[in-house]
Amino acid sequence: MYRGGISRGGPESRLPDPHLVDWTAMILRWFHLVTGAAWIGASFYFVWLNNHVRPVDSGDPTRGLAGEVFAIHGGAFYRVSKFGGAPEQLPNVLHWFKWEAYLTWVTGMLLLGVTYWMDARSMMVDPAVRDLSPSTAVGVGAGSLVLGYVVYDVLCRAMSRQPLALAALGAALFTGASYALFALLGARAATMHLGAMIGTIMAANVLFVIIPGQRAMVDAMVAGREPPLERGKAGALRSFHNNYFTLPALFVMVSNHYPVIWSHRYAWLLVVGICVLGGLIRHGFNLAGVGRPRPFVPSIAGAAGLVVLAVVTRAPTPEAATATVNVTAVQQVIAARCLSCHSQTPTQAGFVAPPKGLALDDRATIEANRAKIGAQVSNGAMPLGNLTAMTDDERQLVVNWAAGG
């Protein structure tokens, strides 16, 4: 069903066709997931390869090999060799792994643009946080991505010999960035831009350091010079960082669907905390790869940390309402504050169907979704960006009703 949804000539008429916006976002998200899976899959595979190459048998005639791996997959046997340095001769076809990284970033940025920047008024600005103009909010979001990489890059170059200090300083700065974004943007947009910041650093590492380093090594070999190993080393450090960024980046991307995370009072800290735990979980797999004893202790600690966070962030159950809440009053509040979006026929520009299929037009549906409504209204996630200016009293009324009044 397509209803238009644009009030032509009205103040919202600059918004593009919401039907096409939804389709564009869907296709971009799909593409983004596929390229992201290819990128992270290749990254995990090469980490695994590196960790599993074993010295070749002494009788092996091939020269310069550091080790090899035998594997079986999809009904075929594979033998993959790793060179200690550079091979004596370059093969005719050398495979590079970069397009999955670039396309993940490009589709991610387009998706960020379509879902957040183009609809900054409702998706990025939260007047209760700070009443930015939509274009300022977009500037803050985009600026955070550029600044994030520039600061990270400067630190990496200056502190490449102090990896632990670099990690500690990086975590502290990331926490500061999170605090700043949550102080300026709506919580959901702040969270998504933190994820985009990690993703941007990862993709920029590939574009500006890893691939140029490899290119320099190959060029030197072709020219018959000694390959510049320090370029390879700089790339290896960035690859190493990217490896730790994978789990945090994926967490932030999916957390977008969970207001329980980003609408928490201390969401700026919670998001950073979960990212650190994600890095810890990944660390266990890296230790296992190099054959350390009891490698999964950090992973188990990370998983336990998640359970602890789930428990300590639990809000106290609202006091049971003393008086029975008048359902008609609740329905009136919902009609005033929610129906512009959550209706079979939404009037809010940008919506052609009720979000998440939740249409609160009739009392039976409202009753049936009592718990969901209570959760979203009490944690402040709904009304979205409080576009419909719900008052605190109305919010309390709905929460009391949901709590069983």
Ligand code: HEC
């Ligand atoms: C400006 C539009 C808008 C308004 C107004 C609005 N919502 Fe929403 N609502 C959304 C969007 C968009 C989503 C989907 C968010 C997502 O993708 O996670 C949503 C999701 C929800 C969900 C989650 C549904 C699910 O199945 O996960 C609930 C519950 C909800 N809204 C309740 C409300 C209530 C109650 C109000 C009024 C107090 C309200 N909303 C006002 C846009 C709106």
